[in-house]
Amino acid sequence: MSQAEAREAEQAELRLDAYLxxxxxxxxNAVSGLIARAYQDRFGLTIPQWRLVCVLAEDxxxxxxxxxxxxxxxKVTVSRAAQGLVKRRLVGRTEHAADGRSHVLTLTPExxxxxxEIAPLALAYEAALIAGLSPEDVALLKRLLARLQAAAGQLAGEADPPRLA
Structure with a gap:
């Protein structure tokens, strides 16, 4: 086997630590786990519940x-997160006017x-995580993640991949 063939065979091997x-x-998982512990310990929220709260606050x-x-x-994750938030009165749930099978979720004042209260802490975690990166590196990372998500969506057959949340 030539050196080129050996290199090609080595590159063809799946090495988990090098597998993107x-x-x-x-x-x-490392980032989510870190943040999940903080949200759970301080506020009693799961990551899906926090995402739901953020989306409702934003949209x-x-x-x-x-x-x-x-x-x-x-769907199941969103449903469970919504049920927990409704139970805690952090989110209100009303019937959809045009679709009786659907419900509309809205953040309550609480x-x-x-x-x-949590948003500044979330931003502080993000700042700590990216502290070793330049602003250009952060912008590049965000662009690359969006491109990877779009490529994954295309491979999965999605016409219009969802935006990053």
Missing amino acids: PYRLSVAS GSLTQGQIVARTVMD GARLHA
């Missing part, structure tokens, strides 16, 4: 289907206050 989907998953009232599309979380 694995590295993305590990990094995502206003939405149906669960719209939240699924916006956050790329599955939910909006909680968002206002």
Whole structure:
């Protein structure tokens, strides 16, 4: 076997630590785990609940289907997060005027206050995570993540991949 063939065979081997989907998953789990502990310990929120609160604070009232599309979380995860938030009176749930099978979720004043309290902490975590990166590196990372998400959406057959949440 020539050196070129040996290099090609080595590159063809799956090495988990060099496999980009694995590295993305590990990094995502590390960041989510860190933040999840903080949200759970201080505020009693799961990551899906926090995402739901953020989306409602940012976009206003939405149906669960719209939240699924916006956050790329599955229906069951969104439903459970919504139920927990409704039970805590952080989110209100009303029937959809045009679609009786659907419900509209809205942040309550208490939910909006909680968002206002947590948002600066979330931004502080983000700042600490990217402290070693230049602003250009951060912008590049965000662009690359958006491109990877779009490529994954295309491979999955999605016409219009969802935006990052």
